Amino acid sequence: MAPVATSDLPPSSTEYDISENYEGQYRFAPIEEAEVSRAMVKRYFNTLYERAVSDVVIIGAGSAGLSCALHLSNHRPELKITIIEANVAPGGGAWLGGQLMSPMVIRKPADGFLKQLGIEYEDEGAFVVVKHAALFTSTLLSKVLAKPNVVLLNATAVEDLIVHEDFDGQQRVAGVVTNWTLVALNHDSQSCMDPNTITAPVVISATGHDGPMGAFSAKRLVSAGLTKGLGNMRGLDMTRAEPTIVNNTREVVPGLIFAGMELSEHDGSNRMGPTFGAMIASGIKAAYEAIKILDSSNILRGKVVSKKA
Numbered sequence: 001m002a003p004v005a006t007s008d009l010p011p012s013s014t015e016y017d018i019s020e021n022y023e024g025q026y027r028f029a030p031i032e033e034a035e036v037s038r039a040m041v042k043r044y045f046n047t048l049y050e051r052a053v054s055d056v057v058i059i060g061a062g063s064a065g066l067s068c069a070l071h072l073s074n075h076r077p078e079l080k081i082t083i084i085e086a087n088v089a090p091g092g093g094a095w096l097g098g099q100l101m102s103p104m105v106i107r108k109p110a111d112g113f114l115k116q117l118g119i120e121y122e123d124e125g126a127f128v129v130v131k132h133a134a135l136f137t138s139t140l141l142s143k144v145l146a147k148p149n150v151v152l153l154n155a156t157a158v159e160d161l162i163v164h165e166d167f168d169g170q171q172r173v174a175g176v177v178t179n180w181t182l183v184a185l186n187h188d189s190q191s192c193m194d195p196n197t198i199t200a201p202v203v204i205s206a207t208g209h210d211g212p213m214g215a216f217s218a219k220r221l222v223s224a225g226l227t228k229g230l231g232n233m234r235g236l237d238m239t240r241a242e243p244t245i246v247n248n249t250r251e252v253v254p255g256l257i258f259a260g261m262e263l264s265e266h267d268g269s270n271r272m273g274p275t276f277g278a279m280i281a282s283g284i285k286a287a288y289e290a291i292k293i294l295d296s297s298n299i300l301r302g303k304v305v306s307k308k309a
């Protein structure tokens with residue numbers, strides 16, 4: 001089935017009797033309710049149709065997932081990058097700094113990312129401070145969403161992983177199993193609400209530390225028997241935690257990369273609390289790891305079928 005065309009746009013607004021007058025004469029172009037429905041539905045479902053096979057799926061649009069998406073898109077604009085975010089509001093824990101205060105601390109050298117985003121900050125020597133974490137998150141989000149190759153499906157939860165036996169006989173994460181978050185939260189009260197799937201040769205999981213939704217893939221690897229147990233996030237140590245998270249960001253099982261605080265739950269490494277440089281740098285490292293996998297694999301219809309010679 002071919003996707004529905006999105007080119008049947010209404011005539012240009014200059015043909016309508018419109019007026020942008022704020023003295024009581026403001027007139028909109030005419031509209032039919034059905035046109036509004038179709039404008040949304042055809043685009044949204046075309047997107048689901050097209051992204052049923054993606055090049056990279058990123059689970060979680062927090063600071064690590066969004067930094068990863070931007071870096072990956074900047075370096076590989078041809079890739080279909082699909083971000084799945086369970087919340088209605090993307091951004092994860094990066095709308096505020098520590099203890100719900102607005103300033104955001106970022107340790108050097110991750111301030112380079114702020115320069116790239118054009119975000120101003122105060123330099124405190126070893127670290128910098130953005131006046132409001134929401135300035136960081138909204139700017140990053142706007143840059144990610146403006147990328148033609150990035151799709152964000154929010155209010156959508158990953159509720160399982162696709163796991164195939166690969167060409168080597170190894171268990172490989174081959175995509176994600178999704179559902180509307182409101183459905184995912186109601187499996188106990190309604191029967192049989194089956195999910196949807198997205199196939200991808202690389203999945204990057206950045207779902208944060210454990211909580212109502214966090215550490216999703218780390219926990220699923222354990223319950224699926226793909227890893228022995230959770231390492232569990234350790235106590236706060238900024239000095240140790242940040243380089244450990246960044247330097248260990250990697251493919252943990254074939255096809256699945258962990259980034260951000262989810263890695264600390266998997267590995268059993270320290271938390272850093274309210275300093276965000278490691279989330280940015282872990283996202284960037286995850287993007288490089290994804291590129292390595294894609295460049296070293298032969299991929300057919302979203303599946304890794306062999307390694308390149």
Ligand code: AHZ
Pocket residue numbers: 059060061062063064065084085086087090091092093094156157158159206207208209213214215216259260261262271272273274279
């Ligand atoms: O909604 C979650 C959040 O936006 C989303 N998410 C979690 N489970 C999901 C699922 N499907 C889809 N099953 C899901 N989305 O993942 C995002 C995680 O963002 P985050 O900000 O919580 O994680 P991060 O690793 O990018 O940044 C963590 C920053 C730190 S460090 C720290 C500490 O040390 O105490 N605390 C925080 C918040």
